[in-house]
Structure formats: structure tokens, C-alpha cells
Amino acid sequence: MSESQAANALAVFGGTFNPVHLGHLRSAIELLEHLPASELRFMPCSLPPHREPPGISARQRAAMIELAIAGEPRFSCDTRELERAGPSYTIDSLDSLRQEIGGQRSLILVMGCDALLGLDRWHRWQELLEHCHIAAIARPGWEWPRDGELAAYLESRESKAPELTARPAGGVHITSLRPLEISATEIRRLLQSGRSARYLVPDAVHTYIHQHRLYTQ
Numbered sequence: 001m002s003e004s005q006a007a008n009a010l011a012v013f014g015g016t017f018n019p020v021h022l023g024h025l026r027s028a029i030e031l032l033e034h035l036p037a038s039e040l041r042f043m044p045c046s047l048p049p050h051r052e053p054p055g056i057s058a059r060q061r062a063a064m065i066e067l068a069i070a071g072e073p074r075f076s077c078d079t080r081e082l083e084r085a086g087p088s089y090t091i092d093s094l095d096s097l098r099q100e101i102g103g104q105r106s107l108i109l110v111m112g113c114d115a116l117l118g119l120d121r122w123h124r125w126q127e128l129l130e131h132c133h134i135a136a137i138a139r140p141g142w143e144w145p146r147d148g149e150l151a152a153y154l155e156s157r158e159s160k161a162p163e164l165t166a167r168p169a170g171g172v173h174i175t176s177l178r179p180l181e182i183s184a185t186e187i188r189r190l191l192q193s194g195r196s197a198r199y200l201v202p203d204a205v206h207t208y209i210h211q212h213r214l215y216t217q
């Protein structure tokens with residue numbers, strides 16, 4: 001594979017993004033440059049398959065992503081999960097992404113290691129790596145799973161970054177990036193208790209949250 005093909009990898013960062021914050025954004029740019037990928041798409045889910053429905057609409061969560069990424073040409077917001085009814089299963093999105101980009105381009109699903117540790121509870125989880133690679137961001141305190149089916153599955157597919165960009169799918173790469181201990185839960189809690197979430201989210205997201213009176217109850 002040529003260098004230009006390798007640099008053409010597409011990274012997709014799925015999440016509830018309720019709201020998107022600087023932890024997501026900084027990790028995304030560091031990961032994009034580490035892999036490297038030519039573009040990274042944030043893919044907000046509509047109905048999270050595995051947790052309570054977010055209190056605000058998927059359109060509002062996507063609008064905040066659009067505000068957060070404005071001016072960064074390597075980032076975009078992929079709204080395909082907003083167009084589907086029912087739970088936003090990642091396998092369905094990967095199917096649809098493959099139809100869009102074809103079978104040859106490297107496709108890298110990005111997640112935090114907390115999400116990776118629950119991978120064996122995802123819908124049709126053992127098919128995910130037929131469609132994509134996984135790049136997982138190691139967060140402080142994270143440990144590689146020691147035993148069980150998931151541990152063996154991940155270990156047998158562990159790959160270095162250049163292996164992810166050299167083929168379309170099938171590898172698992174775990175990398176430590178600058179740890180920013182920010183969570184959407186903490187942001188919602190701050191706002192619910194009347195405190196400020198400023199400087200944990202981009203200013204434009206902060207303004208949007210206040211204009212739309214989000215997370216106040």
C-alpha cells in the first residue's frame with residue numbers, strides 16, 4: 001500500500017456526546033495525528049443501545065458537535081445514526097459506512113477503553129472487526145482485560161498503528177494520549193447544580209447550552 005493510501009484512513013468516533021467536551025476533542029485530534037488518519041468523524045448516536053435515553057435530542061447533541069469542530073477541516077459530524085429508528089447499533093453504522101467508502105479504505109472505530117471493556121455486550125460484537133479496526137484511548141487507571149473471551153479476542157488482534165492504516169479492518173490498537181479527566185456526566189452535574197462548565201467545553205458549546213437552557217434540571 002502506498003503512503004497516500006495509508007494516510008487516507010477514516011477514523012469514526014462514536015458516542016452519546018451529551019455534551020461533547022474537550023476530553024473528546026483533544027483525544028480525537030491527538031489520535032488522528034498518531035494513527036495517522038486523514039479525517040475523523042464524530043458520530044453521535046440517536047438512541048444509545050446500552051444506557052438511559054439522553055435527556056436532550058440527538059439533533060441538539062449533533063448541533064453542539066458542529067459548533068465544537070467548526071474550523072477544524074479534518075473533523076466532521078456524521079449523522080447517519082440520527083436517520084435510523086430504534087437503538088443505534090454500531091454494527092449497522094459500520095455496514096452503512098462500508099457501503100459509502102467501499103471495502104478497501106482503512107476504517108478505524110475510536111472509543112475510550114471504558115467502552116472497549118464492555119465490547120462483548122455490544123450487538124453482534126464479534127462482527128465489528130470484520131468491518132473496521134478499533135483504536136482505543138487508554139484512560140488513567142485502565143488495565144488490559146486479564147481473562148475471558150473478550151481478553152483473548154482483543155489480545156489476538158492487538159496491532160501497532162501502522163498496521164491499522166495498512167489494511168481495511170481487523171486490528172485493535174490501544175494508545176495513551178494526554179489524559180483529560182473530563183466527563184459529560186460531570187458537566188451535566190455541574191450545570192444541574194447551578195455551577196459553570198466553562199472551559200470544559202468549547203466556548204461555542206457553552207453558549208449553546210445556556211441559550212437552550214440545557215442540563216438545568
Ligand SMILES: Nc1ncnc2c1ncn2[C@@H]1O[C@H](COP(=O)(O)OP(=O)(O)OP(=O)(O)O)[C@@H](O)[C@H]1O
Pocket residue numbers: 014015016017018022023024027110111112113114115137139180181182183184185186
Ligand atoms: N475525557 C475523555 N478522554 C478520552 N475519551 C473520552 C473522554 N470522555 C469520554 N471518552 C470516550 O468518548 C466516547 C464517547 O463518550 P461519551 O459521549 O459517553 O462521553 P462521556 O464523557 O464518557 O459521557 P458520560 O459521562 O455521559 O458517560 C467513549 O468511547 C468514551 O470512552
Ligand SMILES: O=C(O)c1ccc[n+]([C@@H]2O[C@H](COP(=O)([O-])O)[C@@H](O)[C@H]2O)c1
Pocket residue numbers: 013014015016017043044045048049050051088089090091111115121122123
Ligand atoms: O452496538 C452496540 O450494541 C453498542 C453498545 C454500546 C455502545 N455502543 C456505541 O459505543 C459508543 C460509545 O458509547 P457511550 O455510551 O460511551 O457514549 C456509541 O457510539 C454507542 O452507540 C454500541
